[in-house]
Amino acid sequence: MAALWNTRNLTMADAPNPFQLPNITKFKIALCQLSITSDKNQNLDRASRSIRLSVEQGAKLLVLPEMWNCPYSSDYFAKYAEDFDNRDASPTLSMLSEAACCHGITIIGGSLPEWDHGRLYNTCCIFGPDGRLKAKHRKIHLFDIDIPGEISFKESDTFTAGDQPTIVDTVGRIGIGICHDIRFPELAALYRKRGVDIICYPGAFNVSTGELLWELVQRARAVDNQLFVATCSPSRNSTGSYTTWGHSTLVGPKESPT
């Protein structure tokens, strides 16, 4: 991701135009902030119920949180991971595919731990209204942090990083990032260059980074690139080892977050 483009070649025409809104028709987006437990079946039931309720309220695009079939903890990722190429062994993907098809909506399936040839990835699967898997985004920028006395977490001990940006065309042109990917403006700028209208970031910031940065980086990415930014987080849970920030948000190119 180092050399996305050469800044020396940029001209005024490359600057985002704040007077030109993304060219998408209006639709309802649902950010399904979920309370996550260590019971996988319960997590699936809650997600499925939340999808149904969102559809009843008119949602056409639905976003789930980062890591929603298991707690956001290195102790769980490998145990709860599924092989996405083997649907019989992937209850989570089967549920998402069925829900997308039965409700006729697009689901940005948050993120899930994925096994692929002995490697573990933090992966977002996107399902179209026909229930088919449209794309898969593997988190590019893994989250490693060590603030003594406050928080220590090292995704790179467990996960392998992805290396591809992901764009899907559904209700609009959508770019995908997962949580820490939002901190890297280059990825969002690449999406803008490729005509993206809305970037969806399933995310699980924690109380330390959330307070400092969650809203700020979303507004920065939206304003820098004159597009919409949607985030979806697990809801706040102080009982585990990682206290998630929550605050799923939608930001417009010039608006305050909602």
Ligand SMILES: NC(=O)CC(=O)C(=O)O
């Ligand atoms: N889950 C994460 O990637 C958390 C993150 O990025 C943060 O800054 O907090």
